[in-house]
Amino acid sequence: MSLFGRFLKGKSESGATAEQPPQASKSSIPVVKGDFSRVTEAVKADLWQAIVQTEDIPAESAEFVYEVALRTAVSGNLYEMAEALKSLGIQKQRATDLCRWLPRRAKSLISRDERIKLGLTEAIWVYSGAPCMANPSDGESKSRDEAHRLANGQKFNIADGLALNGKNTWPGYEQDCKCSSKSVLPF
Numbered sequence: 001m002s003l004f005g006r007f008l009k010g011k012s013e014s015g016a017t018a019e020q021p022p023q024a025s026k027s028s029i030p031v032v033k034g035d036f037s038r039v040t041e042a043v044k045a046d047l048w049q050a051i052v053q054t055e056d057i058p059a060e061s062a063e064f065v066y067e068v069a070l071r072t073a074v075s076g077n078l079y080e081m082a083e084a085l086k087s088l089g090i091q092k093q094r095a096t097d098l099c100r101w102l103p104r105r106a107k108s109l110i111s112r113d114e115r116i117k118l119g120l121t122e123a124i125w126v127y128s129g130a131p132c133m134a135n136p137s138d139g140e141s142k143s144r145d146e147a148h149r150l151a152n153g154q155k156f157n158i159a160d161g162l163a164l165n166g167k168n169t170w171p172g173y174e175q176d177c178k179c180s181s182k183s184v185l186p187f
Helices: 003-009 041-053 059-075 078-087 092-117 139-151
Strands: 122-126 155-157 162-164 167-169 180-184
Touching: 041 059, 041 092, 059 078, 059 092, 078 092, 139 162
Parallel strands: none
Antiparallel strands: 122 155, 122 180, 162 167
16 A cells, blocks of 8 residues: 555554544634724625625525624635535535635725725735636626736726726725735835
């Protein structure tokens, strides 16, 4: 048996059983605390609006999803959010998409607000190189990706965002966007 096979079976080179680390049950997932002082009321309102407008999220569960998404935006614990969404009956792939997008959207606005607070006014759009689309056959996704690709290297006002496809946006704000930005220092 190969070394990899022994690893999967939990046996050492000598054949003795290796001690397995304890596995956390789904009910014992620790609640991760974060620095919520970075989250402004504008970020909270935007995240709430995005959740309420998402058809996949049941209206009676919106508050629960909001709390988990906000905690995920601060802590980065995507597993907790994915499990929470799946517990609501949302399909695994859609839950994965939502737990990538909602915290990234909130983080985009948190970053915007922190930069403004620091007195920074401009940033440079950075296209990740990975397409900002989920479905290549969807015209809207293609258009968004093309606009984000062409925006690479453009300066924009941090407070206003960059006008793309007729609306202002920030890197990471739109669904499936993988872009980021670099602050322009004023000296």
